[in-house]
Amino acid sequence: MEARQVTDFHCLPDDLFTRADFREDLVEETGFSDYSYWGSTIRTFFKSPFVKVTVVAVLALVTFTIIFPYISDADPYKVSLSVKDWNQPPSEEHPFGTDGVGRDIWARVWYGTRTSLVLAGIVAVLEVGIGVIVGAIWGYYKQLDTLMFGIYNTITNIPSTIYLVLIAYVMKPSILTIIIALVSSGWIREARWFRNRILALREADYNVASTCLKTPVTRIVSRNIVPHIMSLIIMDAALTIPASIGSEVFLSYIGLGIPAEMVTLGNLVNQGRSAFLVYPYQMLFPTAILCVITVSFYIIGNKFADASDPRNHV
Amino acid sequence: MKREKVFEAQNVEIKFNLRGKTLTAVRGASIDLYQGETLAIVGESGCGKSVFAKSFLGVLDKNGWVSGGHMLLDGVDIAQYKTEKEWLKIRGKKIAMVFQDPMTSLNPVKTIGEQIREVIAWHFGTDKEASKQQAIELLYQVGIDNAEARYKQYPHEFSGGMRQRVVIATAIACRPKILICDEPTTALDVTVQAQILQLIKKLQQDLNMSVIYITHDLGVVASVADRVAVMYAGQIVEYGLVNEIFKDARHPYTEALLLSLPQLAVKGSDLQSIKGSPPNLYKEIKGDAFAPRNPDAMKIDYEIEPPFFKVTDTHYAKTWLLHEQARGYVKELSKKQEERVKATPEVDSGSSEKGVLVSLRNVTVDFKLGRKKFSAVKDVTFDIYRGETFSLVGESGSGKTTIGKAIMKICHTSGGDIFYKGKNINKKLSGAELTRFRRQVQMIFQDPMASLNERAKVDYIISEGLYNFRLFTDEQERKRKVAEAMRSVGLSNEHATRFPHEFSGGQRQRIGIARSVVVEPEFIIADEPVSALDVSIRAQVINLLNQLKKDKGLTYLFIAHDLSVVRFISDRIAVMYKGRIVELAGSEELFAHPLHPYTIALLQAAPIPDPDIEREKRVIAYDPSVHDYVTDKPFWAEVAPGHFVWANSHEMAMYEERLAKLK
Numbered sequence: 018m019e020a021r022q023v024t025d026f027h028c029l030p031d032d033l034f035t036r037a038d039f040r041e042d043l044v045e046e047t048g049f050s051d052y053s054y055w056g057s058t059i060r061t062f063f064k065s066p067f068v069k070v071t072v073v074a075v076l077a078l079v080t081f082t083i084i085f086p087y088i089s090d091a092d093p094y095k096v097s098l099s100v101k102d103w104n105q106p107p108s109e110e111h112p113f114g115t116d117g118v119g120r121d122i123w124a125r126v127w128y129g130t131r132t133s134l135v136l137a138g139i140v141a142v143l144e145v146g147i148g149v150i151v152g153a154i155w156g157y158y159k160q161l162d163t164l165m166f167g168i169y170n171t172i173t174n175i176p177s178t179i180y181l182v183l184i185a186y187v188m189k190p191s192i193l194t195i196i197i198a199l200v201s202s203g204w205i206r207e208a209r210w211f212r213n214r215i216l217a218l219r220e221a222d223y224n225v226a227s228t229c230l231k232t233p234v235t236r237i238v239s240r241n242i243v244p245h246i247m248s249l250i251i252m253d254a255a256l257t258i259p260a261s262i263g264s265e266v267f268l269s270y271i272g273l274g275i276p277a278e279m280v281t282l283g284n285l286v287n288q289g290r291s292a293f294l295v296y297p298y299q300m301l302f303p304t305a306i307l308c309v310i311t312v313s314f315y316i317i318g319n320k321f322a323d324a325s326d327p328r329n330h331v
Numbered sequence: 332m333k334r335e336k337v338f339e340a341q342n343v344e345i346k347f348n349l350r351g352k353t354l355t356a357v358r359g360a361s362i363d364l365y366q367g368e369t370l371a372i373v374g375e376s377g378c379g380k381s382v383f384a385k386s387f388l389g390v391l392d393k394n395g396w397v398s399g400g401h402m403l404l405d406g407v408d409i410a411q412y413k414t415e416k417e418w419l420k421i422r423g424k425k426i427a428m429v430f431q432d433p434m435t436s437l438n439p440v441k442t443i444g445e446q447i448r449e450v451i452a453w454h455f456g457t458d459k460e461a462s463k464q465q466a467i468e469l470l471y472q473v474g475i476d477n478a479e480a481r482y483k484q485y486p487h488e489f490s491g492g493m494r495q496r497v498v499i500a501t502a503i504a505c506r507p508k509i510l511i512c513d514e515p516t517t518a519l520d521v522t523v524q525a526q527i528l529q530l531i532k533k534l535q536q537d538l539n540m541s542v543i544y545i546t547h548d549l550g551v552v553a554s555v556a557d558r559v560a561v562m563y564a565g566q567i568v569e570y571g572l573v574n575e576i577f578k579d580a581r582h583p584y585t586e587a588l589l590l591s592l593p594q595l596a597v598k599g600s601d602l603q604s605i606k607g608s609p610p611n612l613y614k615e616i617k618g619d620a621f622a623p624r625n626p627d628a629m630k631i632d633y634e635i636e637p638p639f640f641k642v643t644d645t646h647y648a649k650t651w652l653l654h655e656q657a658r659g660y661v662k663e664l665s666k667k668q669e670e671r672v673k674a675t676p677e678v679d680s681g682s683s684e685k686g687v688l689v690s691l692r693n694v695t696v697d698f699k700l701g702r703k704k705f706s707a708v709k710d711v712t713f714d715i716y717r718g719e720t721f722s723l724v725g726e727s728g729s730g731k732t733t734i735g736k737a738i739m740k741i742c743h744t745s746g747g748d749i750f751y752k753g754k755n756i757n758k759k760l761s762g763a764e765l766t767r768f769r770r771q772v773q774m775i776f777q778d779p780m781a782s783l784n785e786r787a788k789v790d791y792i793i794s795e796g797l798y799n800f801r802l803f804t805d806e807q808e809r810k811r812k813v814a815e816a817m818r819s820v821g822l823s824n825e826h827a828t829r830f831p832h833e834f835s836g837g838q839r840q841r842i843g844i845a846r847s848v849v850v851e852p853e854f855i856i857a858d859e860p861v862s863a864l865d866v867s868i869r870a871q872v873i874n875l876l877n878q879l880k881k882d883k884g885l886t887y888l889f890i891a892h893d894l895s896v897v898r899f900i901s902d903r904i905a906v907m908y909k910g911r912i913v914e915l916a917g918s919e920e921l922f923a924h925p926l927h928p929y930t931i932a933l934l935q936a937a938p939i940p941d942p943d944i945e946r947e948k949r950v951i952a953y954d955p956s957v958h959d960y961v962t963d964k965p966f967w968a969e970v971a972p973g974h975f976v977w978a979n980s981h982e983m984a985m986y987e988e989r990l991a992k993l994k
Binding site for chain 2 (some may be wrong): 031039219225226231245
């Protein structure tokens with residue numbers, strides 16, 4: 018190659034000044050961009066070390082709560098009759114201490130986190146799922162606007178606390194009640210949000226093109242629209258999880274949530290509160306775990322929202 | 332004529348960091364700029380012309396930097412500038428820039444007067460009253476009437492052309508020596524474009540500025556430039572005086588670019604198109620960057636990068652064809668070229684059968700804007716014959732796209748009838764009728780970036796219609812039909828498994844065309860199908876559309892604002908102004924004998940890529956108040972066979988007289 022770097026252009030081989038073969042395939046190959054939406058989204062997402070740490074922390078936490086019952090024989094429900102086991106400070110045997118009836122708070126925290134995460138997961142899937150379906154229908158049929166905005170205004174104008182309290186009061190406290198209470202107030206907000214997205218997308222040229230080809234609305238939604246807002250759906254689900262955990266804690270805290278004998282983060286915080294002045298760690302440990310979970314999910318959701326915006330794909 | 336050199340860029344190299352990779356956007360480009368002259372930098376999108384010019388002001392995007400070369404302004408190398416503070420010394424004061432889109436360069440929440448005043452006060456430290464006075468003077472200078480009143484208005488109260496005038500006023504507020512205009516008229520209509528170009532010319536003389544135009548439009552270049560630099564793949568490949576470039580181009584890229592213009596082509600023949608698309612700047616380019624797209628490339632073009640060869644004292648080109656050893660090859664080429672010219676194409680005189688395919692009768696489309704009602708389309712009547720290309724031409728907002736959408740049944744109408752094959756379709760159709768209609772009438776969209784589903788493979792995109800109309804019996808037949816459609820638009824079958832983002836704009840537009848033709852329609856509405864594409868790629872798509880028309884017997888409704896393309900492709904043309912068709916005639920008839928003053932203004936304003944003609948031209952602005960329609964009401968009538976015009980009886984008599992005189 019170096020030999021070819023001629024600086025004197027006067028005596029070049031004559032052979033070079035003849036026709037070269039024209040390669041049709043080379044021509045069409047040039048110039049396409051190597052941009053891929055998901056690749057760029059994930060790369061942008063993991064660019065910051067902070068996100069990496071948070072994701073690892075959340076994954077570790079979730080895995081730990083899942084496998085905890087299998088690696089530890091600590092029983093969160095085991096009551097001790099001996100007074101000396103009550104209200105123990107943290108020790109080797111009980112890393113988070115024990116509560117007023119001698120139950121191991123370490124075990125209770127992990128079992129509680131498990132319940133809360135499962136509950137939040139179900140709520141997130143239901144809310145976002147219903148939201149996407151209703152939002153798609155709403156976005157495509159303008160005549161639904163009056164009805165849907167009526168429902169939207171009714172549900173969102175009543176403070177959700179009152180609403181949650183009412184539902185929890187009417188029905189028996191149970192996991193199902195909480196799920197119904199949270200989903201029934203949350204779905205409409207998701208639906209409206211997706212409706213706006215779909216409204217913005219349905220006038221896009223490629224959807225008009227599908228209309229011109231008489232593609233049925235269901236396929237336009239499933240093939241053209243949902244794949245485009247998939248990242249938004251994921252982000253939205255990630256943000257619904259901490260919100261649902263928060264609501265569960267609040268409901269349990271005021272005693273309307275899950276029955277007190279079940280361990281959830283809400284119940285743990287509530288029970289720890291009564292002894293807070295004397296034994297602060299009984300409330301502090303569950304609260305700390307709660308904070309770590311909610312804050313990391315928020316961070317992940319928000320960072321993912323940023324990463325999924327093509328404008329940030331540099 | 333020895334003039335002082337005011338600016339010089341030498342071997343500038345600019346790099347960008349994009350998604351973890353480094354690309355070289357400008358690969359050693361040099362230009363000189365002399366006092367009072369206009370230099371045009373021409374090139375297709377992605378060739379680095381904008382980036383090159385932006386680097387003169389230090390306004391590159393954050394991920395880009397100048398990695399080599401010098402930029403000399405008043406003896407100082409500004410390529411070495413690092414801080415904003417250094418750049419502020421020259422930005423606006425010595426070099427100023429006008430961008431493409433006037434809306435993005437103005438602050439929407441400040442009055443335009445305030446925005447200009449601020450610039451003056453900030454640079455010169457003048458007090459409020461004095462700077463306001465200067466700002467008003469500037470507004471008058473850029474041709475804004477009643478500047479005192481308009482001083483207090485916001486950008487949204489101005490039309491596109493007026494906004495661009497305001498942007499120019501801010502740019503010249505500090506009396507810069509150099510004005511860089513980055514595609515200043517691309518977002519504007521042709522008639523407005525002509526006015527803005529004239530304004531810049533006038534200001535240049537008044538203020539004795541040097542102007543650098545960055546544009547892809549060779550017509551604009553012909554009308555404004557003294558010297559031209561042609562850019563390709565981050566390098567200047569040819570530069571010279573404007574006449575030398577247009578009349579005696581030496582680089583194969585410049586030649587191909589000029590040949591692909593529809594203005595210079597013979598109707599009925601294929602346009603000379605450049606195959607493929609500009610190279611990917613991520614890769615290292617070996618030899619002449621244009622070689623892979625040049626069917627007449629020499630072996631050396633793939634091996635060694637050519638140096639600049641001198642043609643005249645002012646004209647240089649970077650191609651091996653000018654080397655003494657290439658003389659034999661050049662002779663061989665010119666012989667071939669002569670043969671090609673001799674082989675004149677057989678002009679087929681359109682279709683013989685003249686059945687009406689689509690006909691519109693008094694179609695009106697009203698929109699509600701807040702509480703105001705406004706008619707996008709007013710009482711439009713015309714017929715489209717089977718096998719012809721019927722064009723709708725007009726400025727943005729003239730209602731041409733709305734008509735297309737109304738025929739396509741994706742836009743409501745407020746009155747009138749639309750007949751397709753004699754059946755009124757401007758009503759609710761039954762499911763089966765709509766299916767039949769949709770299969771026969773298809774649409775091609777303007778923006779190839781927006782019209783394909785990014786998350787679906789090309790195979791699905793093209794098959795969409797096949798699925799909907801169940802046009803295949805088994806999977807194999809579907810695959811065969813997709814492959815056939817892709818071949819007909821010049822794409823290979825292996826592209827079917829890719830996603831749209833892997834294709835360039837021209838290829839994407841071809842995929843869009845394949846999606847429409849795969850269902851074997853009879854009538855295609857093409858809504859500005861080439862206006863978003865580069866000159867070289869435009870020719871590919873126009874040829875393809877003509878080819879498909881011939882092969883499949885299609886009828887087109889072609890919607891466009893570019894008159895040169897329209898003239899080349901269409902059989903009949905309708906000119907629209909503010910929702911109304913003002914003139915309709917056969918394509919050659921319309922260009923030869925335009926009658927309505929708006930048509931005349933439109934034809935006048937369209938730039939022609941010939942510097943000699945373009946210099947002589949005077950711009951006529953259309954003023955609707957020339958019509959006196961108060962007592963003598965206008966109507967739609969035929970002045971000559973096949974030539975319709977919107978006029979009142981007085982004008983009609985005048986037009987008839989003029990036609991008689993001309994013939």
